[in-house]
Amino acid sequence: MDLGLADRVFILTGASRGLGLATAQALIDDGARVVISSRDADKIADAIDQLGAENAVGVTADLTDPDAPRELVDTATERFGRLDGALISVGGPAPGTAASMSDDQWRAAFETVFLGSVRAVRTFASALPEGGAIGLVLSTSVKAPLTGLGLSNGLRPGLAMAAKDMADEYGPRGIRVLGIMPGRFMTDRNRELFQLTGDPATAAAEVSEKIPVRRIGEPSEFGRVAAFLLSPAASYITGCVVPVDGGSLRAL
Numbered sequence: 001m002d003l004g005l006a007d008r009v010f011i012l013t014g015a016s017r018g019l020g021l022a023t024a025q026a027l028i029d030d031g032a033r034v035v036i037s038s039r040d041a042d043k044i045a046d047a048i049d050q051l052g053a054e055n056a057v058g059v060t061a062d063l064t065d066p067d068a069p070r071e072l073v074d075t076a077t078e079r080f081g082r083l084d085g086a087l088i089s090v091g092g093p094a095p096g097t098a099a100s101m102s103d104d105q106w107r108a109a110f111e112t113v114f115l116g117s118v119r120a121v122r123t124f125a126s127a128l129p130e131g132g133a134i135g136l137v138l139s140t141s142v143k144a145p146l147t148g149l150g151l152s153n154g155l156r157p158g159l160a161m162a163a164k165d166m167a168d169e170y171g172p173r174g175i176r177v178l179g180i181m182p183g184r185f186m187t188d189r190n191r192e193l194f195q196l197t198g199d200p201a202t203a204a205a206e207v208s209e210k211i212p213v214r215r216i217g218e219p220s221e222f223g224r225v226a227a228f229l230l231s232p233a234a235s236y237i238t239g240c241v242v243p244v245d246g247g248s249l250r251a252l
Helices: 018-029 041-051 068-080 103-127 150-173 188-196 200-209 219-230
Strands: 009-012 033-038 056-060 085-088 133-137 176-182 241-244
Touching: 009 018, 009 068, 018 033, 018 041, 018 219, 033 041, 033 068, 041 056, 056 068, 068 103, 085 103, 085 219, 103 133, 103 150, 133 150, 133 219, 150 176, 176 219, 188 200, 219 241
Parallel strands: 009 033, 009 085, 033 056, 085 133, 133 176, 176 241
Antiparallel strands: none
């Protein structure tokens, strides 16, 4: 299937590894070029080595910085001459129940998870032509609370609804806005968490048993779905949240 991605250019935040990096690779595999960002300069350099400098450029940036989204837009247009879409991902907030989080923790999470993402959508949308698309990497906490992740449970559903509102606003300009809800994937972060249990094989097996397809996803499986949703092939999909979770989410 031709996704229509040849020569298109996308910004991907938080994409030096994991699901963002997998999406960048999927986009490049279908002919696109990418600008990726992360707060870690060394990880950005490693990611560019993997993706290829002819197809990708990296920027060290933090979405809590109001100037970061514009810097990414300028990099895309200066390096590749255009911008066609974006995938916005930020690091998960600190674990803990909603009631146990302090005011400062709530404010910090809001700045990162919510406001930083909304600001990025606004900035990217202002630079996109008709046919552009913006995806936000959310969480299954949009539909059902996750134990011990109170900040995510509080902020991700609100961000999903803000994306819905922005899809309504930008739709007449031919710009799509949507959310993607990943389940459990075998990212470096999850490998680290499994190692901390002292028995990573058992920990991974226990997680797998709770997933209907009985396995943890590979990042490339998320990347291919995200690349499709950002592509012209998905031109009538907007204002929704799409689960990529092996059937884990029990809500429709």
